[in-house]
Amino acid sequence: MKKYLVSAAAGFALVAGICASFAEDVVVLKPEQQTVVREYIHKQKLASVSLLGVELNIGTALPDTVELHAIDVPDVRYKYTVVGDHAVLVDPDTRKVVQIVE
Structure with a gap:
């Protein structure tokens, strides 16, 4: 019985870790x-801006050459830019796209 409890606890810890990593990527x-x-x-x-060879998706890291612009909205820490006619929110620390703005 103890063996099953240890296995179950390890499984729950694994799932919790995976869920936590997904939660960090959610805007x-x-x-x-x-x-x-x-x-x-x-x-x-x-x-x-045009980025040849870069597929624009959530999680795509933008090169340092792309200028990010502040958003004058209270409590929003993200910056933005426009890539290929799509406005995107970008995490300024990682330069990763966190949301494509429709």
Whole structure:
């Protein structure tokens, strides 16, 4: 019985670790922040940059040559840029795309 409890505990720890790593990659913006951020970005009319050979997805790290712009919205730590006509939110610490703004 003890063997099964140890195995079950190890399994739960593994699942908890996997879930925690996924939770770090999820953008958590309140619905009202989503709207304000989307409107802010669209009003800025930022020129699109082209990144040849880079597939734009959540988790894609942008090169240092891409300029990231601050978002003037309270409690939003992400920056943004426009890549191939898609506005993207970027984690300024990792330069990874965390959300593609529709």
